[in-house]
Amino acid sequence: MLIGELSRRTGVSQRLLRYYEEQGLLVSRRDSNGYRTFDDDAVTTVRQIRALLAAGLSTQVIGKMLPCATGELPELDMCPTVVAEIRRELAEMDDRIDTLRLRRGTLAGYLTVDA
DNA sequence: TTTCTCACA
DNA sequence: TGTGAGAA
Numbered sequence: 047m048l049i050g051e052l053s054r055r056t057g058v059s060q061r062l063l064r065y066y067e068e069q070g071l072l073v074s075r076r077d078s079n080g081y082r083t084f085d086d087d088a089v090t091t092v093r094q095i096r097a098l099l100a101a102g103l104s105t106q107v108i109g110k111m112l113p114c115a116t117g118e119l120p121e122l123d124m125c126p127t128v129v130a131e132i133r134r135e136l137a138e139m140d141d142r143i144d145t146l147r148l149r150r151g152t153l154a155g156y157l158t159v160d161a
Numbered sequence: 162t163t164t165c166t167c168a169c170a
Numbered sequence: 171t172g173t174g175a176g177a178a
Contacts, residue, residue: 048162049162049163050162050163060163064165079162079163079164080163080164081162081163081164082163082164
């Protein structure tokens with residue numbers, strides 16, 4: 047299908063679909079006129095991309111996960127790469143939460159009355 | 162209708 | 171991360 051149809055079927059703008067392709071999240075062929083042609087399963091892929099972005103993942107991380115993400119939304123088949131990626135992401139979040147807790151404590155301490 | 166690029170939040 | 175506009 048052409049990009050316009052994929053856009054209609056996913057509710058994602060054509061502009062954004064091109065952007066996803068540019069980021070390596072979406073694959074397409076080109077026919078003789080230079081237009082992108084997408085397979086039917088691109089619809090599923092786009093849904094997966096949207097779900098993962100909504101979870102706060104970067105396109106870079108998503109790009110690594112997608113090749114081993116089979117199946118329909120929102121479940122993903124957990125191949126080892128994906129598991130490792132998620133673990134790493136969680137550890138990073140924990141770090142940030144810790145430092146935020148510290149900052150919060152410090153700031154709250156400046157309020158003599160209450161916080 | 163699609164393509165791309167530049168610029169911007 | 172995501173958009174708008176202009177030109178082909």
